[in-house]
Amino acid sequence: MYPENTMAEQLNGAAILIRSLEHENVEMIFGVPGGAILQAYDELYSSPIRHILARHEQGGGHMASGYAHATGRVGVTFATSGPGATNLITPLADAYMDSIPVVAITAQVRSTSIGLDAFQETHTWGISMPVTKHNYLITDIDEIPSTIREAFHVASTGRPGPVLVDITKDALADAMPWRGPAEIDLPGYKPSVKGHSRQVKVAIDAILQSARPVLYAGGGVIRAEASDELRQFAEQHELPVVTTLMARGAIPDSHPLTLGMSGMHGNYTATTAIQQSDLLITVGARFDDRVTGDPKFFAPHAKVIHVDVDPAEIGKIRQVEIPIVGDARAVLDQLIEESATRLQEGGATDRSEWSATVAGWQRDFPLACTQDPEGLIQQQYVIDEISKRTDDATIAVAGVGQHQMWASQFWNFEKPNTWINSGGLGTMGYAVPAAVGAQAGMPDTTVIAIDGDGCFQMTFQELITAAEENIPVKIVVLNNANLGMVRQWQKLFYDDRYSATELSYTNPNIPMLAEAMGCAGFRAETPADVIPTIEKGLAVTDRPVVMEFVCDPDAMVFPMVVAGGSNDEVLMGPEDLK
Amino acid sequence: MNQHLITVTVENKPGVLARIASMFARRDFNIHSLAVGPTEDPERSRVTMVVDGPEMEQIVKQLYKLIHTIKVTEHLPGEAVEREIMLVRVNADPKRRSEILDAANIFDATAVDVGASTIAFEVVGEPSRLSDFLEFMKTYGIVSLVKSGRIALAKDAKSQSRKHKQTA
Numbered sequence: 001m002y003p004e005n006t007m008a009e010q011l012n013g014a015a016i017l018i019r020s021l022e023h024e025n026v027e028m029i030f031g032v033p034g035g036a037i038l039q040a041y042d043e044l045y046s047s048p049i050r051h052i053l054a055r056h057e058q059g060g061g062h063m064a065s066g067y068a069h070a071t072g073r074v075g076v077t078f079a080t081s082g083p084g085a086t087n088l089i090t091p092l093a094d095a096y097m098d099s100i101p102v103v104a105i106t107a108q109v110r111s112t113s114i115g116l117d118a119f120q121e122t123h124t125w126g127i128s129m130p131v132t133k134h135n136y137l138i139t140d141i142d143e144i145p146s147t148i149r150e151a152f153h154v155a156s157t158g159r160p161g162p163v164l165v166d167i168t169k170d171a172l173a174d175a176m177p178w179r180g181p182a183e184i185d186l187p188g189y190k191p192s193v194k195g196h197s198r199q200v201k202v203a204i205d206a207i208l209q210s211a212r213p214v215l216y217a218g219g220g221v222i223r224a225e226a227s228d229e230l231r232q233f234a235e236q237h238e239l240p241v242v243t244t245l246m247a248r249g250a251i252p253d254s255h256p257l258t259l260g261m262s263g264m265h266g267n268y269t270a271t272t273a274i275q276q277s278d279l280l281i282t283v284g285a286r287f288d289d290r291v292t293g294d295p296k297f298f299a300p301h302a303k304v305i306h307v308d309v310d311p312a313e314i315g316k317i318r319q320v321e322i323p324i325v326g327d328a329r330a331v332l333d334q335l336i337e338e339s340a341t342r343l344q345e346g347g348a349t350d351r352s353e354w355s356a357t358v359a360g361w362q363r364d365f366p367l368a369c370t371q372d373p374e375g376l377i378q379q380q381y382v383i384d385e386i387s388k389r390t391d392d393a394t395i396a397v398a399g400v401g402q403h404q405m406w407a408s409q410f411w412n413f414e415k416p417n418t419w420i421n422s423g424g425l426g427t428m429g430y431a432v433p434a435a436v437g438a439q440a441g442m443p444d445t446t447v448i449a450i451d452g453d454g455c456f457q458m459t460f461q462e463l464i465t466a467a468e469e470n471i472p473v474k475i476v477v478l479n480n481a482n483l484g485m486v487r488q489w490q491k492l493f494y495d496d497r498y499s500a501t502e503l504s505y506t507n508p509n510i511p512m513l514a515e516a517m518g519c520a521g522f523r524a525e526t527p528a529d530v531i532p533t534i535e536k537g538l539a540v541t542d543r544p545v546v547m548e549f550v551c552d553p554d555a556m557v558f559p560m561v562v563a564g565g566s567n568d569e570v571l572m573g574p575e576d577l578k
Numbered sequence: 579m580n581q582h583l584i585t586v587t588v589e590n591k592p593g594v595l596a597r598i599a600s601m602f603a604r605r606d607f608n609i610h611s612l613a614v615g616p617t618e619d620p621e622r623s624r625v626t627m628v629v630d631g632p633e634m635e636q637i638v639k640q641l642y643k644l645i646h647t648i649k650v651t652e653h654l655p656g657e658a659v660e661r662e663i664m665l666v667r668v669n670a671d672p673k674r675r676s677e678i679l680d681a682a683n684i685f686d687a688t689a690v691d692v693g694a695s696t697i698a699f700e701v702v703g704e705p706s707r708l709s710d711f712l713e714f715m716k717t718y719g720i721v722s723l724v725k726s727g728r729i730a731l732a733k734d735a736k737s738q739s740r741k742h743k744q745t746a
Contacts, residue, residue, distance in 0.1 A: 129597060130604045134645045137593075154645060188589060188648040312639035 008177035013141040014039040016178060017105070017167065018047045020148035023181045026076050028440060030054055030063035034080025035120060037107035039172040041078075052440055052469050057084050059433040059462040061091025065100045066434030067441040069420040070395055072225065074101045074156050075437065081107050082120030085166070086127065090427060092162045093131035097424025098246060099223055101160035103151050104128075111139040111168040124166045133161030141174040146182035153184050158191025159310040160223055191309060195326035200334045203281070203305045203322050204342050207237055210279035210303075212354045215239040216262075219246030219423065220284015220308060226329035227416040230283065231255065233332050236339045238351065240358050242270040244285050246423045249413035259358070260367075263291040264561050265405040268365035271559070271567050273358055274299050282306045284328040287317035288424070289564075297566035307331045365559075365572065367409050373527050376552035379403060379478045381527070383410040383450060386476065386534050394446040395420060395438050399431035399455030402484035405557045407450040429458030432475060436466045439473040446474065446538075453479040453503055453510075460513065466544040467518030474537060474545045475519075480553040481505040488556045492577055505550055514546035523548040581610055582634050583658065583730055586625040586641055587617070587649040594646050598625060601644060607637050611662075613727030622648065626729045651732065658730040663700065664708045665690070669719035670697040678718060685711040696721050 011019070017040055021029070028050040033041040044051055054060035057079040064075030075095075079088050085106040095102045109118040125137040134154045136147050144167065151163040207213060221230050227250050234241050234257050241251045242262045251258050262270035274280060280302040285291070292298040295317050305322040306314050314323040324331055369380035383406050387396075392414035398404040398421040413419055420438055422430035435449035456477050466473050483501040490498050511521030520540045524533035530549065537547040560571045571577055588594045595614055602609055610628040617624045629637060634652055641650045653660075670678050675697070679689065682699055685707060691698035701711050705728060712720070 125593065126596065126600075129600050186645060189645045310643070312636065312643050314639075315635055 008179055010175050011178045012039065012043075012175045013144055013167070013172040014043040016141065016144045016176070017148065017172065018043040018049065019178060020145050020181060021049060021076065022047065024074070024148065024152045026074075028052060028067070029076045029078050030060040030067070030437060030440075031078025032057050032060055032080070032084060033078070034084045034107070036081035036109055036169045037078060037084070037105075037172075039169070040105070040107065040167075051078075052436075052465060052471075054433070054465055055461040056459070057087035058090050058429070059436075059459055059465065061088045061102070061104065062094065062427075062430055062433035062459070063437030063440065063462070064102045064104070065091055065095045065098075066397065066420055066437030068095075068100050068102055069434070070417060070438035070445075070447070071441040072417065073441070074103055074152055077102065077104045079104065079106050080120065081109055081124065081169075082122045084120075085122055085124040088164075089127060089131060090425075092128055092164060094422050094425040094427045094430065095162040096131050096133065098422065099160050099219060100162065101155040102162040103155050104162060104164040106164060106166045107172065108137065108166045108168045110170045112170070114139075114168070124164070128164045128166075131162070132164050133159075135164040136166065138165065138167040138171050141171045141176050144171065145179070146185070149182050149184050150186060154186070154189065158189075159220075191327075192311075192325045193327045193330045195307065195324040195331040195334055197334070199322060199324045200331070200338050203324060203335060204338045206279055206303060206305060206322060207239075207281065207339075208342065208348050211349050211351060212277045213237070213239050213279040213281060213351075214259075214273050214277040214302075215241045216244075216274060216280050216282045216285055217241060217247045217250050218244040218283065218285025220328045221247050221250040222284075222416050224284065224309070224328035224330075225416070226284070226332050227251065229329050229332035229336060233336050233339065236336060236343060237348070238355070239281065240273055240355075242266075242274055244288065244291055244423075245408055245421065247285070248408055248411075248419040249416045252414040253412050254414060259362070261408055263288075263567070264293070264563065265409070265557050265559065266291075267367050267409065268559055268570050268572065269358060269361040271561065271570050272361055274302070275567050276357070277302045280304045282308075283332065284308060286313045292317065293561050293565050293567045297568060369410065371527050375527065377524065377527055377530060377549050379480070379549070379551045379555055380406050380410045382476065382478060382530055382534075382549045382551070383407055385531055386448065386450075387411045389534060389538060390446055390448065392418070394418065394448060395442065397421065397431050397435040397438060397447065397449040399449075399451050400426045400428045400485075401452050401455060402480075402488065402555070402557050403450050403452040403455070403478045405485075406478075411450070428455045431455055432459045433462040435473045435475065436462050436471050439466070439471045440469070448474045448476060450476050450478065452484055453477055453481060454483040456510075457503070457508070460517070463514065463517045463519050463544050463546070470543075472541055472544055474547070476537075477510055477546060477548045478551050479505060479510065479548050480551040480555065482553045484553070484555075485557070487553070491554075491556070492574065510546060510548040514544075519544040519546050521546045521548070523550065525550045580632055581628050581630055583653045583660065583728065584627050584629060584634070584638070584641075585651050585653070585730055585732075586627065586647060588623050588625060588644075589646040589648065590616070590621055590623045591646055594623065595625070597644050597646065598641070601640055605636070605640055607631065607640075611725070611727040613729045615729075626727060628728050653730055653732060658732050660704055660728055660730045661702065662705050662708055662728045663702050663726040664712070664723065665698060665700055666712065666715065666723045667691075667696050667698040667721040668715045669695065669721060671695060674718065678715075681714060682711075685714070687711055
């Protein structure tokens with residue numbers, strides 16, 4: 001602590017910034033320096049905070065997000081003015097869509113140069129506004145301590161999200177006495193925590209009366225660290241649990257009540273259970289179009305309970321009968337407590353028929369993949385074999401596309417925060433840097449990115465960072481020499497016209513590229529190579545590893561609900577498409 | 579399309595109007611008119627907006643989501659005193675000048691600039707009075723027109739007019 005005293009040290013703005021970050025218990029920063037932010041980097045040089053030098057600001061931003069996902073802490077990224085800041089826009093938008101707590105510090109040109117089109121000047125505050133939960137422009141050193149406090153508070157409370165703080169070069173260079181961290185003064189920001197007790201009672205009434213309930217859990221459960229509560233509540237009422245993409249791991253896949261993921265590429269049972277339900281108990285989910293298909297046809301018989309910390313999500317897409325605004329964990333606690341009393345009184349509806357129906361779907365429509373030993377490597381098979389060979393704490397990271405969907409389907413998730421992917425924004429190239437950030441934050445945990453060759457080529461340069469910083473992340477590249485998901489749509493909906501989706505199996509040579517970046521590189525070309533390659537890759541722990549699997553370009557992700565279609569029409573394979 | 583009158587009390591911080599405007603643009607909401615100014619508290623500003631939309635719930639919730647928003651109030655018809663200022667220049671042939679000035683008098687419009695063939699009026703009042711005046715002056719021909727955004731102040735809960743409007 002730095003108690004206030006009359007002999008307060010005189011510090012420059014950069015030192016005050018770094019000291020403020022130390023007070024927020026920041027342990028590492030992912031970033032790239034530059035002209036305007038030089039002063040801050042000068043102070044960072046003598047700070048105990050670890051700096052991880054990304055090769056591109058986008059990488060630094062996704063690393064901060066991966067770190068936040070894995071650790072539950074606020075991820076911090078630094079970038080300079082102008083292009084440094086604009087390169088951060090994608091990771092900010094990504095973190096905003098997935099409610100990830102990230103604080104981005106960018107430097108700005110001198111306050112006297114703002115508006116004059118100075119070198120590396122850009123209107124960072126304006127550009128970042130629609131992709132951040134909140135943002136700041138500091139032109140006066142005096143505002144640094146309070147703004148940093150507020151930024152961390154806003155990023156990490158309520159519905160978490162990214163906050164950007166843009167600081168002018170002169171504010172970083174000026175000096176003032178250090179008076180310790182400032183107080184937070186945000187009269188308009190008071191997120192709800194506990195739910196309304198009357199609504200909690202009404203919700204339990206509805207659950208007790210429901211014959212076909214489904215608990216629909218979203219990423220809010222993960223962010224609120226409410227997995228134990230979710231499971232407990234589901235068990236109390238024997239509620240089948242469907243999760244969104246973001247909530248994979250919120251309830252163990254091995255749990256008998258788990259149905260898995262629903263929606264566009266969800267499994268048949270999860271999607272259909274929602275469609276047939278008479279009560280949808282929604283916790284921390286937002287009725288995303290990838291979940292609902294056309295909302296007009298989504299869960300048409302269901303009454304909806306919606307628990308969300310963000311009141312604006314309630315009623316945004318789907319009309320809600322029982323809204324409860326509050327933190328997922330706090331509200332689940334209330335629901336559990338209320339249930340305990342009410343269940344003793346009896347009166348729960350018999351649901352044996354519903355359980356039997358759901359179990360029937362699970363039996364008749366399982367997710368499955370078969371690997372022909374003489375055929376091309378199937379991506380699902382690779383994912384399944386890796387998942388089997390890693391422990392429950394292992395963190396899986398994905399980019400966006402077919403590999404991401406297969407990972408969500410075939411990886412076995414047993415714990416929260418073990419699944420990191422770009423859900424809402426769908427950012428190709430997310431996996432490598434996010435995995436590096438996650439591994440940096442969780443050095444004792446195995447972190448494996450499941451990536452596609454298209455995604456990999458967008459951000460692989462961050463493996464240089466990983467090698468330099470001794471971050472032994474493992475990257476699996478499911479190389480189908482195509483932008484696979486786009487190709488799948490071209491195959492299904494555009495008469496096999498493969499416009500601009502073809503990549504190459506050999507260029508780049510991925511194992512050689514990996515070796516060139518200081519990583520170990522392996523390649524599996526036949527099904528027989530798969531398991532030995534996985535074993536070799538997992539055995540390397542002293543540097544990053546890239547395992548390439550030469551896969552089937554025609555493999556497609558199913559089940560599938562056509563974009564904007566009805567979730568009543570789950571296609572189990574291409575033959576179902578009329 | 580229905581119009582709704584809302585006042586938004588915000589922290590008096592730089593850029594707060596840009597945040598509101600950006601959010602409206604991003605969420606595809608439409609602002610019909612806008613007036614921003616200081617309040618009794620120098621730390622607060624008040625934004626009065628007339629917004630288009632069949633549905634206000636999302637607009638209000640998204641406004642609250644802005645960190646600098648302190649309070650959002652929707653005024654149902656009759657719940658607030660509403661005022662707007664309009665400056666309007668109308669064609670005024672010298673032969674019809676006195677006729678126009680007589681008419682303006684009925685609307686409490688003040689002539690603020692008289693030219694060779696036009697007169698500019700200032701009209702202050704409830705939005706309906708402004709539109710009535712405008713409708714009337716159309717016969718002579720509107721040359722140019724500018725309106726302030728609407729401002730509103732909630733009526734005292736005990737006031738007669740509110741009771742009257744609510745029971746009406």
